[in-house]
Amino acid sequence: MEELVKIREVALKYDITARTLRYYEDMGLLASVRSGDYAYRMYDGQALKRLEQILVLRKLNISVKDISRIFSSPGTEVLMEVLSGKVAGIDGEMALLQELKEIVLEFIRLIEGSPFPDAGDIRLLFEKAKGMEGQLVAASLDEDQPETVTRMLEVTEKLERLPDVRVIKLPPVKMACSGEAELEVFDRWFSAIDTRHYLTPRDFMWFNTRTNRFEWLFALTHGMEDTGGFEVISFPGGLYAVASAIDGDEIPKVNALIHKWVDQNEHFEVSTSANDPHERYDMGHIFTPKVFKECTGYHMMDLFVPIVLRQPARS
Template identity: 45%
Template sequence: MPDLLKIKEVSSRYDVTARTLRYYEDMGLINSQRSDDYAYRMYDESSIKRLEQVLILRKLNISIKDIQRIFRSSSSEIVLEVLGKKVSDIDDEVALLHELKKIVLEFIMQIHRSDFQKDSDVKLLYEKAKEVERQIINVGYEGNPARVNSLLNITEKLKKAPEVRIVEIPKCRMASSGYFNDLSEVIGSFGKWFSEYDKKRKGISFSPLDFMFFEPDGRGMWLFAVEDWVTEKDTDGYEIIEFEGGLYANAVSIDGDDDINGRVYTGIKAWIDSSGFELDEREGHRAMCHMIVGEKMNRGLGYKQLDIFVPVKLRPVKE
């Protein structure tokens, strides 16, 4: 192993995106180094070992918050506590799923005994379906709403793929941050500029207006749609590019959790494979994300939503 590995090499070796590596670093889980003559992040042996620990814990579905607690502790007590709690959670989930399975099997038996041609049986099944819904809500309730939420979370996680829709983003002019190696390079300056521009905007007929994408080598770009009257004199010197637009497969994820974002992205691609579309990713035309901003939404949900847009095109019709 060389003394230092480039971010692209680490990304390829461990099958983790450059964005995820940056996220782990922002969360204080790993460290990187920079040299005066090289702009990209580099990782030494100790950082690689720490990354391996992070990846193992994430495979066990340990939260970023708990991983931070583990790394802040010098003893094994915290990791044993976290893993013990995980075992307990799994036991609860298994028990709830067994109960859910029992309820569903009872409903299946009821369907087998019924005749969909008879009005009386259809009515009976409707009443039974309402009973199943009541049972699911009350599974393991015992005065503890957290157990209901746990069951709902489990059934949500069992979904095979995210809810995907196809949207069309029109061809338009976009102000570009230019390529950056680290979001901190532009988040203050470019973000401040388009916040000021947004106050002057006269109206664009589509939303959202800003997007971010990353190339495989880790370079990112932030884009903001601008109106025809805007010139580079109005953008504080940021380049205006012609955005080609097109069709995108879109689903909602959680901002700040790149593990979930990766799963949503993978789920979208799996959906594309079984649809009438095909992936249309290429240089400068990558999957994009948009953070959905709203204080009330964030407070109500407990997290920030992230829209993920994956470029697609119609699959050629075979003769």
């Protein structure tokens, strides 16, 4: 009788999680067996060979959907189609990178030819960059914009990388909510609270789609009685996909890229009323101290997108 390998041993051998193995099974890519006297999943030699094939394809960044198509096809036509598409994508990206390099070199020559008092002053560098960004945005709206600017915007959009996303779990906690109050009033209230001995983040801002306005939240400490007269809500906590952005125009761009990262992730999906009993919103937290903005001219913000574990697709 062929020896069966326990799920934990398979996970250790191939450096993957047991949940990933179960996910591959749920997607119909892998099969396990269970003996009558053993409750855990076990894998035979054929399953391990199939798993090795899955892992190789995933290393090539082949989607689970395409892997399913490959395994469902009796010949090699689908495999060749997927791999050829991957090669074409790599070739296209290399060509775009080369074109972007030429555009960047052109802008370097442009900057070198313009007056710039002190290249070592980070604030001046930031203002210079923002000024050029404004010129590019204005040029992008001009029908007669230079071809170089048009192509640079197209190239950078196609090459836009997903941000470094981390998944965290926030605990359920009582929070004071700004509600209909002015955000400046709420800011003055919680900014006066001594939080030197507490971990951050403690405050978040989100856009409440029901009230059509931004609301600010501040996590209350246990037993805290003075809530400034603001409404106290029960924050449900939960899983969030988080990435950092510079305040301003970068925030909506990074927020959209976090959503894209979640959509492409095989383990998580964005929280909705259909898959999450709690009403949760995208939210943000400025994590840099005021002195940082004084030195650089901008803040850094963590953007939080509520997520849940992805449920297997029903056949």
